[in-house]
Amino acid sequence: MPLSRINGHDLYFADTGGDDRPAVLxxxxxxxxxxxxxxxxxxxxxxxxxxxxxxxRGHGDTPAGDTPFTYWDxxxxxxxxxDHLGIQHAVVGGLSQGGFTALRTALLxxxxxxxxxxxxxxxHSLSDADLRxxxxxxxxxxxxxPVDELLVPLSQQIIGDHPQAAHWRQRWKTSPLPLGTPARCLLERDDITARAGEITCPTLLLRGSKDVSIPRERMEFLAxxxxxxxxxxxxDGAAHAPPVTHPEETTSPLVSFLDSLDHR
Incomplete structure (x- = not known):
């Protein structure tokens, strides 16, 4: 798919599959x-x-732009x-910042x-230690x-001890990094824990057992x-990105959850 103009910004997306079952973003x-x-x-x-x-914004083929933004944006x-795709209802999801966005979408x-x-x-918002x-x-x-001194520990944190870590380090060396406005968005995100109870739709919660980016207790709070x-x-054994390193183990609960929604 080419870039499409969404809310005054260029946004890249890939659209796969048919229309006979619910849309998943x-x-x-x-x-x-x-x-x-x-x-x-x-x-x-x-x-x-x-x-x-x-x-x-600021990732992949979507430009960041110079205007500050938040996960509400x-x-x-x-x-x-x-709206652009003509989808009235959808299952919305994401990992890490994708989840920050999904939570706010459900509230909006x-x-x-x-x-x-x-x-x-x-x-939650960032802890003081994580902010630092x-x-x-x-x-x-x-x-x-993008020097190895910084990228190696970053890839270990996100991907873990897996061949995909080298793949992503190479991507980071050859593509623009999400600094500037995307970094500010991450660092300054607000705490929405007080509003979690407003989310009434069925929700699947999944994490890598070795994830050090999001503490287990913060996902238990969502539960x-x-x-x-x-x-x-x-x-089991996944770090912060189970869909990348453990695709089958991640896809199976997603399929079970989506099939259960489709049969309601």
Whole structure:
């Protein structure tokens, strides 16, 4: 798909599958892009689901722009994408920052979100320690560029000990990094824990058992706060990006959850 104009910004997306089952929109994590869901898009579209994966501002083929934005703005981007595609209702999901956006989309447009897929994400703002560490990382990348000294530990945190770590390090060396406005969006995101109980749609919760980016207790909070949340599923051995490193183990609970919604 080419870039499309959504809410005054260029946005890249890939649209896969048919129209005989519900639409599923998936948002990627920070430093990643829509291709992280390639395996899930293929599996779900083979089952008749329409799967839309998209690049958030400053990632993949979607430019960041110079105007500061928040995850409420990216949620409005997602709602604008639904309008652009003529999709009235959809299951919305994402990993990490994709989940930050999905949560806010469900709050902004509850009548259009029929289910949530929340992977390695949270409703909290950054802790003081994470704010300090991520600020140092972004400052280092801005000053030194994509050097192995910074990229190796970053890839270990996101991907873990997996061959895909080398793939993403190479991507980061050859593509613009999400610094500037995307980094500011991540660092300054607001806490929406007080509003989690407003989300009434069925919600799947999934995390990698070795994820160090999002503490387990923050996903357990979502399990207790969202009325129709599932128990927390864990992908054994996965770090922060189970769809990339453990595609089958991630896709299976997604399929079960979506099929259960489709048969309601």
């Amino acid at each position: 998936l948002g990627h994590g920070f430093f990643l892009d829509h291709t992280m869901f390639t395996a899930q898009a293929e599996a779900l579209s083979a089952r008749g689901y329409r799967v839309v994966t998209w690049d958030a 990216t949620a409005n981007d997602l709602i604008g994408l639904l 447009a509850p009548n259009r979100v029929t289910g949530l897929l929340l992977l390695d994400t949270e409703a 560490d991520y600020t140092a990382l972004f400052d280092g990348l801005a000053a030194q560029g 207790s706060a969202i009325p129709q949340a599932s128990p927390l599923h864990e992908v």
